[in-house]
Amino acid sequence: xxxxxxxxxxxxxxxxxxxxxxxxxxxxxxxxxxxxxxxxxxxxxxxxxxxxxxxxxxxxxxxxxxxxxxxxxxxxxxxxxxxxxxxxxxxxxxxxxxxxxxxxxxxxxxxxxxxxxxxxxxxxxxxxxxxxxxxxxxxxxxxxxxxxxxxxxxxxxxxxxxxxxxxxxxxxxxxxxxxxxxxxxxxxxxxxxxxxxxxxxxxxxxxxxxxxxxxxxxxxxxxxxxxxxxxxxxxxxxxxxxxxxxxxxxxxxxxxxxxxxxxxxxxxxxxxxxxxxxxxxxxxxxxxxxxxxxxxxxxxxxxxxxxxxxxxxxxxxxxxxxxxxxxxxxxxxxxxx
Amino acid sequence: xxxxxxxxxxxxxxxxxxxxxxxxxxxxxxxxxxxxxxxxxxxxxxxxxxxxxxxxxxxxxxxxxxxxxxxxxxxxxxxxxxxxxxxxxxxxxxxxxxxxxxxxxxxxxxxxxxxxxxxxxxxxxxxxxxxxxxxxxxxxxxxxxxxxxxxxxxxxxxxxxxxxxxxxxxxxxxxxxxxxxxxxxxxxxxxxxxxxxxxxxxxxxxxxxxxxxxxxxxxxxxxxxxxxxxxxxxxxxxxxxxxxxxxxxxxxxxxxxxxxxxxxxxxxxxxxxxxxxxxxxxxxxxxxxxxxxxxxxxxxxxxxxxxxxxxxxxxxxxxxxxxxxxxxxxxxxxxxxxxxxxxxxxxxxxxxxxxxxxxxxxxxxxxxxxxxxxxxxxxxxxxxxxxxxxxxxxxxxxxxxxxxxxxxxxxxxxxxxxxxxxxxxxxxxxxxxxxxxxxxxxxxxxxxxxxxxxxxxxxxxxxxxxxxxxxxxxxxxxxxxxxxxxxxxxxxxxxxxxxxxxxxxxxxxxxxxxxxxxxxxxxxxxxxxxxx
Numbered sequence: 001x002x003x004x005x006x007x008x009x010x011x012x013x014x015x016x017x018x019x020x021x022x023x024x025x026x027x028x029x030x031x032x033x034x035x036x037x038x039x040x041x042x043x044x045x046x047x048x049x050x051x052x053x054x055x056x057x058x059x060x061x062x063x064x065x066x067x068x069x070x071x072x073x074x075x076x077x078x079x080x081x082x083x084x085x086x087x088x089x090x091x092x093x094x095x096x097x098x099x100x101x102x103x104x105x106x107x108x109x110x111x112x113x114x115x116x117x118x119x120x121x122x123x124x125x126x127x128x129x130x131x132x133x134x135x136x137x138x139x140x141x142x143x144x145x146x147x148x149x150x151x152x153x154x155x156x157x158x159x160x161x162x163x164x165x166x167x168x169x170x171x172x173x174x175x176x177x178x179x180x181x182x183x184x185x186x187x188x189x190x191x192x193x194x195x196x197x198x199x200x201x202x203x204x205x206x207x208x209x210x211x212x213x214x215x216x217x218x219x220x221x222x223x224x225x226x227x228x229x230x231x232x233x234x235x236x237x238x239x240x241x242x243x244x245x246x247x248x249x250x251x252x253x254x255x256x257x258x259x260x261x262x263x264x265x266x267x268x269x270x271x272x273x274x275x276x277x278x279x280x281x282x283x284x285x286x287x288x289x290x291x292x293x294x295x296x297x298x299x300x301x302x303x304x305x306x307x308x309x310x311x312x313x314x315x316x317x318x319x320x321x322x323x324x325x326x327x328x329x330x331x332x333x334x335x336x337x
Numbered sequence: 338x339x340x341x342x343x344x345x346x347x348x349x350x351x352x353x354x355x356x357x358x359x360x361x362x363x364x365x366x367x368x369x370x371x372x373x374x375x376x377x378x379x380x381x382x383x384x385x386x387x388x389x390x391x392x393x394x395x396x397x398x399x400x401x402x403x404x405x406x407x408x409x410x411x412x413x414x415x416x417x418x419x420x421x422x423x424x425x426x427x428x429x430x431x432x433x434x435x436x437x438x439x440x441x442x443x444x445x446x447x448x449x450x451x452x453x454x455x456x457x458x459x460x461x462x463x464x465x466x467x468x469x470x471x472x473x474x475x476x477x478x479x480x481x482x483x484x485x486x487x488x489x490x491x492x493x494x495x496x497x498x499x500x501x502x503x504x505x506x507x508x509x510x511x512x513x514x515x516x517x518x519x520x521x522x523x524x525x526x527x528x529x530x531x532x533x534x535x536x537x538x539x540x541x542x543x544x545x546x547x548x549x550x551x552x553x554x555x556x557x558x559x560x561x562x563x564x565x566x567x568x569x570x571x572x573x574x575x576x577x578x579x580x581x582x583x584x585x586x587x588x589x590x591x592x593x594x595x596x597x598x599x600x601x602x603x604x605x606x607x608x609x610x611x612x613x614x615x616x617x618x619x620x621x622x623x624x625x626x627x628x629x630x631x632x633x634x635x636x637x638x639x640x641x642x643x644x645x646x647x648x649x650x651x652x653x654x655x656x657x658x659x660x661x662x663x664x665x666x667x668x669x670x671x672x673x674x675x676x677x678x679x680x681x682x683x684x685x686x687x688x689x690x691x692x693x694x695x696x697x698x699x700x701x702x703x704x705x706x707x708x709x710x711x712x713x714x715x716x717x718x719x720x721x722x723x724x725x726x727x728x729x730x731x732x733x734x735x736x737x738x739x740x741x742x743x744x745x746x747x748x749x750x751x752x753x754x755x756x757x758x759x760x761x762x763x764x765x766x767x768x769x770x771x772x773x774x775x776x777x778x779x780x781x782x783x784x785x786x787x788x789x790x791x792x793x794x795x796x797x798x799x800x801x802x803x804x805x806x807x808x809x810x811x812x813x814x815x816x817x818x819x820x821x822x823x824x825x826x827x828x829x830x831x832x833x834x835x836x837x838x839x840x841x842x843x844x845x846x847x848x849x850x851x852x853x854x855x856x857x858x859x860x861x862x863x864x865x866x867x868x869x
């Protein structure tokens with residue numbers, strides 16, 4: 001018999017908890033209804049799918065970021081990996097005259113290798129994750145400008161050595177960004193849904209996901225439980241890099257040219273989506289569903305505000321407000337369960 | 338120096354029938370007293386109405402098993418925690434402390450077990466001695482090195498401390514850091530000095546020097562509250578022993594202190610009855626260690642553990658207990674020597690390989706080494722138990738929570754874990770129940786060698802008895818090796834006890850003879866000789 005009295009914990013204040021769990025969904029529904037009321041065109045399926053199409057790249061990058069965050073890391077290089085992938089895909093087709101399949105394989109491989117380099121820098125060399133991926137970000141941002149002398153890549157452009165490029169974008173490549181499934185769902189949205197589904201399954205339903213989170217929660221405990229923690233952390237960056245290059249492929253196939261400024265806001269948007277995701281279902285941790293919902297949340301808000309003629313330059317401010325609110329709600333309210 | 342006993346034997350060996358003496362009225366004025374102190378942390382009630390008085394010029398030993406509430410009481414007295422109920426009276430005035438500095442200002446000085454917090458690294462001995470004045474808000478704006486050294490010399494003289502004033506604090510040995518902390522307490526003219534496990538990292542000669550300082554402070558009228566596991570220390574220094582259990586004071590013993598009775602009060606039953614007689618086992622050898630040197634230059638040692646045997650290793654902080662366990666688990670390497678497991682050579686490359694081969698380790702400090710924060714998936718009782726076994730239980734990768742919840746439900750029933758169910762997160766459980774979950778994790782798979790490092794840290798005596806029953810009751814034919822710095826814990830759990838000293842293993846006792854002799858043999862072996 002123990003003499004320390006263990007009192008049964010009181011049942012959780014379930015109403016408050018339920019409210020917090022679904023708060024972001026409720027806000028999302030409120031927003032949709034509000035924008036619909038003010039601007040009936042908002043609810044048209046074409047507009048809704050254009051919102052999803054607009055957020056698909058951010059959501060895919062965000063899933064990668066949230067997987068690295070689950071393993072207590074951080075990938076600041078996703079934006080620049082996506083931007084370099086845009087340039088690499090364009091260069092491969094326009095200069096090297098590769099076809100769509102070869103280009104995609106090359107770019108995804110490049111993303112995985114950059115992720116591997118990030119991971120080795122962090123796990124093997126021991127550079128802190130933020131610094132390592134920040135360095136990679138700078139490296140890639142500069143590197144992508146060198147082959148073309150800082151110019152965007154289009155068919156018929158003139159290279160720095162004075163020659164004219166021989167190739168063009170493979171029409172098959174443009175299908176990914178420009179065509180729709182059943183004439184309704186953009187393929188990029190399908191890609192986002194697939195990525196989200198696979199990543200959700202991996203992170204929430206398999207032992208590998210459990211170990212990713214265990215490493216993020218307590219790396220020593222995971223290590224002493226026999227998990228190869230370094231391999232897991234490395235693979236998180238490889239996944240993140242690969243997903244970022246997939247995002248880049250979608251951008252390139254939608255734009256149809258290698259635009260040097262393509263990836264400008266992707267990093268911050270992806271990180272914001274992951275962080276807003278903390279509040280979704282009151283998980284207080286990075287998770288796949290939350291990241292996707294976070295990206296959609298921001299997308300709906302921006303689309304609605306644009307329809308209401310809010311100026312373009314207010315967008316970053318609005319994102320900031322949402323992020324601060326979501327984080328404060330996650331960490332501040334009811335810290336003690 | 339070896340075999341040189343520094344303490345008189347604790348007490349005549351007659352097992353007295355729990356002769357709890359009444360508290361003698363202290364001759365001089367009560368310096369500090371606490372009454373009806375209560376404190377709860379979540380579901381755990383750490384203090385349930387503790388009363389304690391220490392007189393000026395008296396050394397009171399506060400005894401208690403892990404989780405009895407000693408450290409909570411110390412933290413309340415030193416201002417780190419505020420009590421839920423009860424009063425603290427210092428020099429006749431009722432007081433409350435808002436912070437550690439308030440307690441210090443009121444005259445209560447605490448020397449903590451972790452001596453790295455006794456001063457600031459990067460500062461010299463002189464600067465550390467004068468630190469209180471350097472940090473005080475009303476202190477002088479400009480200080481010269483000369484004035485610091487002058488003040489430091491004055492403070493050092495108070496306890497005859499003879500240390501080079503220019504040495505950096507980080508280069509000091511634990512004993513020297515402790516003396517700096519005591520000197521600062523004396524300089525602040527504290528009326529109560531609390532020493533928390535002060536000898537846990539000291540050699541015999543260092544401990545003797547500490548005792549001399551404490552005796553002098555006592556004779557000059559300071560009240561001293563001395564917390565220790567080591568009965569030998571208490572015999573040497575304590576005027577009175579107060580025993581805590583379950584957050585209350587359950588016994589007080591005047592000099593000469595009847596240690597078997599005090600220990601019985603500590604664990605709630607006679608220790609004799611709780612100990613195990615080591616039988617000469619003929620079971621097959623599970624673990625053999627041959628010619629092992631833990632670090633270069635240490636004496637080599639051999640060790641054999643047989644199937645079903647539970648062996649405890651005691652020893653002071655930093656003596657190498659954890660290192661041996663870590664080497665067996667593949668986290669450290671031997672300087673020399675070999676391990677054998679079930680007759681085959683054993684050299685682990687790391688936790689993964691160890692776990693596959695049935696060598697399991699429960700590391701020290703469960704929150705740091707074993708448990709996950711509550712927001713992480715798999716932080717429930719079920720997930721915590723399953724973590725090392727995921728690969729074997731779910732080879733396809735797909736989690737089936739039914740399986741891990743079933744194992745958890747069995748563990749909850751078998752170990753008497755107080756929880757609502759397998760989905761409770763660990764932060765909702767008391768320390769003893771958390772440790773039961775950690776033990777259940779490693780009993781959820783077939784085991785050959787179970788390594789437990791300080792398994793009873795922050796565990797109350799009731800849960801400790803449950804844990805011991807679970808450790809000893811496991812019928813899998815495995816061997817168990819336990820590292821603990823607590824002699825009574827070792828006596829309670831083990832068939833025989835070995836002592837680690839200077840990174841080398843010494844056979845202390847084999848479970849025979851009267852209890853107080855066994856305690857004496859273990860503690861004598863622990864402090865024999867001098868490190869270095």
